[in-house]
Amino acid sequence: MAVDLGGLCVPMIRFTPSQLAARCRSRGVAVDAVEAAVVRRDGDHVYLDDHHEAYQNIRLGLGDMVADGLASVGITRELVSRVLGKPCGCDKRQAALNNLGKRLGIG
Numbered sequence: 001m002a003v004d005l006g007g008l009c010v011p012m013i014r015f016t017p018s019q020l021a022a023r024c025r026s027r028g029v030a031v032d033a034v035e036a037a038v039v040r041r042d043g044d045h046v047y048l049d050d051h052h053e054a055y056q057n058i059r060l061g062l063g064d065m066v067a068d069g070l071a072s073v074g075i076t077r078e079l080v081s082r083v084l085g086k087p088c089g090c091d092k093r094q095a096a097l098n099n100l101g102k103r104l105g106i107g
Contacts, residue, residue, distance in 0.1 A: 011050040012039055020046050026098050062101025063094035
């Protein structure tokens with residue numbers, strides 16, 4: 001997603017505050033560490049500049065890579081939870097994969 005900010009096209013990622021907190025937690029940083037990358041807040045969403053140094057310095061873990069890959073083809077936490085009819089447990093699996101990736105030197 002990119003947003004035009006007065007003639008400047010900025011690549012952005014949209015999060016809910018809880019999604020942003022989970023992403024930061026899974027990467028081992030405080031939400032405050034990416035505050036400089038926040039471009040705007042709009043109701044229930046926070047928009048981050050995808051290329052901002054404050055966001056780029058946070059490495060993706062293996063679980064983050066898997067979650068992003070699945071989301072890119074439409075398989076999201078929300079969809080899995082809706083299909084299962086219960087919470088998907090994706091956060092736990094993502095964290096476990098991030099920890100495994102750290103031990104293997106991935107992410």
